[in-house]
Amino acid sequence: MNQFDSGHPARRTDIAVVGLSCRLPQAPDPASFWRLLRDGVDAVTDVPGQRWNAAAWHDEDPAAPGKLISRRGGFLPAVDLFDADFFGISPREAAAMDPQQRLALELAWEAFEDAGILPSAPGRTGVFFGAIYDDYATLVDRAGPTAITQHTVTGLNRGMIANRVSYALGLTGPSLTVDSAQSSSLVALHLAVESLLRGESDLALAGGVNLNLLPENTVGATKLGGLSPDGRCHTFDARANGYVRGEGGGTVLLRPLAAAIAHGDPVYCVIRGSAVNNDGSGDSLTTPAADAQREVLRLARERAEVAPREVQYVELHGTGTRLGDPVEAAALGAELGRPDGEPLRVGSAKTNVGHLEGGAGIVGLIKTALAIHRRQLPPSLHFNSPNPRIPLAALGLRIQREPGDWPHPDRPLIAGVSSFGLGGTNCHVILADHRPRREPATARPAPAPAVPWLLSARSEEALRAQAARLAGHVRRHPGLDAEDIGFSLATTRTALEHRAVVVAEDRATAVRGLSAIADGTVATGVVRGEATAGKLAMMFSGQGAQRVGMGRELCGAFPVFAGAFDEVCGRFDGCAGGPLREVVFGGPGSLDETAFTQAGLFAFEVALFRLMVSWGVRPDFLLGHSVGEVAAAHVAGVFSLDDAVALVAARGRLMQALPGGGAMVAVEASEAEVVPGLGDRVAVAAVNG
Known part of the structure; x- marks a missing residue:
């Protein structure tokens, strides 16, 4: 069983985070996002002039009709730019697409690249995205009915955000866009995890996007009473007066941990458990309920099989609102707080990049995954003194104000991520580090000359x-x-x-x-x-191509080759007149004896073919000369390995018995034979000697 160095066992239900991507204010990728977090950068700026006229829309009075209270936000540059050709999309269709669809495509591609996994990899890949606004649809509506084209419906429908990714990348698993308000992207991740656990998906892409193209939704946030006048998110602070809107998105690529280990995937962290619930009937539709939030924390923790004191950090929903922060703190303190010991560390990425609303949860998860992977906790910004309604010490909580180590780096690094929707849909996810036992170091082959x-x-x-x-x-x-x-x-x-x-x-x-x-x-x-479309052919040579020592360096450099070579040589032992591997590598016996020559060439060629296939090289045509004909037929699926070995061994013995020890006496070319087995169509051209 794979285990953490600290002894925390890996579980069958652990899901590995194998790829990350993000596009955030002043952070176009995970590496720059980590630097922004580590260095305590506030990426919130004034509203760019190309979005809307901030002065014309602004009013300090939150009750002023049609006005908004903040001039600031977290914005991406050039959201109108998109490489449509890369995804095979025409300019007209690209212009009709919501930029959130475009952003989702880019994030999906980058997550696959980060994981080192090709989108065309075998298996079913599910796509789960969170999104709640459709500003671009409003812009199109303003242009009038004549602006509607054949691409309008697919371009503006929010469900198409996930579907577009599935179509463009050829992904055949479940594909859906989730809208549970501000918890959308973390709920999307929860659904992705469940899809993997059920075996519905082999890989899953989960994420969220949010773009603030119009001032009207910011007006709405003002009238709701959630927006910060000073354009900062003061999470858990006495100055907390609302949140600042942010935009961008992020994705994570997920695979069951056992499969990730088998494929050699990079693992940022593992998802040990997650849960979703709703506040139910409360004081109002939008009033958060501490009991429900505590319950979702408990459910996720129990599914993760984690004790409260094992959790070292929680990434808060942490909007910095006067109502929401005290409720979240109370629920967190009741379930995970430690007033009699080392306080639970907490923080919020919203203090860096703003509240991405439908994409907020995935931002918090990516931050926490990076913190686990880097084994450091970044600071949470804009905290001076606690909200009087949040007794941090009594709740056993501590704001992570400075960059630093985890409280107990010698123990498993376990963290929670929370995201709560305006209508009461709550989600919590438990993450942990993954430190597999170290395998003994193996000697590395000499570097290649080029x-x-x-x-x-x-x-x-x-x-x-x-x-x-x-x-x-x-x-x-x-x-x-x-x-x-x-x-x-x-x-x-x-x-x-x-x-x-x-x-x-x-x-x-x-x-x-x-x-x-x-x-x-x-x-x-x-x-x-x-490059142009074409076919690939491989030819397997016959007697005369052998040399003493062939395959020795390949065995030392590539385990796939060594395993296949040893397997084939082992099948010949006892029927080729001696230990084939030793003869090929210059031991007792002569590789020039036909019985050893043909067996050695067959073993080498089959092993070389297996190595090429492991690199993703799959031919459309196979050709063989002499014993190479048998090798080609075997790898094409015509002969089993045992049947091919028996044929080569008998052929070698019979030719060895001929006058001259099996010297080539005739060459007869047969017609090419089409056989099934490799790709759609494989031809084996036989040249008999």
Whole structure:
């Protein structure tokens, strides 16, 4: 059983977070988001002029008709820009699409890339997105009926946010957009986890998006009484007077932990349990209920099989409202607080980037996943003294005001994430770190004399931009391994039409090659081209291609090859006249004896084919000459391994018995035979000697 170093056992129901993406104010990706959090940056700014005229809409009186009380918010730049060609979308359809759909597409692609998983990976991938507003639909409506086109319905329907991602990436699992008000994206994640646990999905993409394109929804927040006049979120602070609106989005890619380990996926953290409930009948539709919030905390904790004192941190819903904060604090203190010991640390990402409303929960989850992965707690901003209605000490809570270590880094890092909807739909998720037992170190093969770095993009311009970004990344991170970079580029990125490869002996040469691609200049070791659809053929050679020691270095470098080679050699032992592996590697016996020659070539070729398949290389056609014909037929599924070994062994013995020890006496070419087994159609061309 895989375990944490601290002894906390991994469970069958643990779900791994294997990929992250986010687009947030002043944080276009998870790495920059972590820096923003760690450094305590407030990304809230004045309203950009291209959104609306803040002065014209502003009034200090919250009751002023049609006016809003705040001039500030968390905004993304250039939300009107979108690379439609990349996703195969026409300009007209792209213009009709809600920018939230466009943002969801970009976030989904980036989450797959972050995980090193191709969207085309086998299995069912579910898509679950949270979103609550549709500002873009209002803009289209204002243009009148003549603005309605064939793309309007699909472009503006909020349900299409998830469906668009499924369609564009070819994902066949469940696909739905969730609207439970401000808890939407965390509820979407809960549904994604449940889909994985039921076996309905093999992978799941969960996230949320929110864009503030119009002032009217900010007017609505003002009239509701939830908006902060000073444009800051003072979570749990005495100055708490409301929240500030934010925009952007985030996604996480999820897989059951056992499957993630088997696939070698990166694991940021694991989801140990989650729960959803509703306040039910209370003082009003929008008044939060402490009992219901405490109950959802308890349900999630019990499903995670975690004791209250094991939780070290909770990412709050933490809107900074006069009513909501005291209720949340009371529920949290009653369920997880520790007034007689080390206080529970709490904080809120809303103090950094604002309240993303439908996307708020996933932002808090990504923050917490990064904090677990980095093994540090970032500060929560704008806290000076506690709200008089929140007795932190008595509740056993402490605001995380400075960046620092977890309270007990030697124990499993366990955290909760809360998100509560305006209509009382509450969600809580329990996260934990994942520290697998370390396997004994194995000797690494000698570095390759040259390493190819592969790049691909939808256009020449995008290819050049990608080369520039990679060159900059490598310069900023001098410790990166060149072979690791080459492996990741070749195996974890979708191969697009415009391609380039840099073949270099060292990092400096590779960076020069990338710079040449970015500049559009010629450089040694750089090849550019545009790929076209075609077929791949592999040919298996016959007797005469053998050499003593073939496969020895491959066995040392690639476990897949070694396993397949040893398996095939083992099947020959006893029927080839000696231990085949030893003969091939120069031991007793002669590889020039036909019985060993043919068996050795068959073992080498089958193992090499298995290695290529493990890298994702699958041929459309297979050709074989002499014993290579049998190897081709076996990997195509014509012969089982035992039948192929028996045939090769008998063939080798019979040819060995011929005058001259099996020298080639005739060549007869047969017609190509179409056989099932690999891809849609595989041809095996047999050349008999």
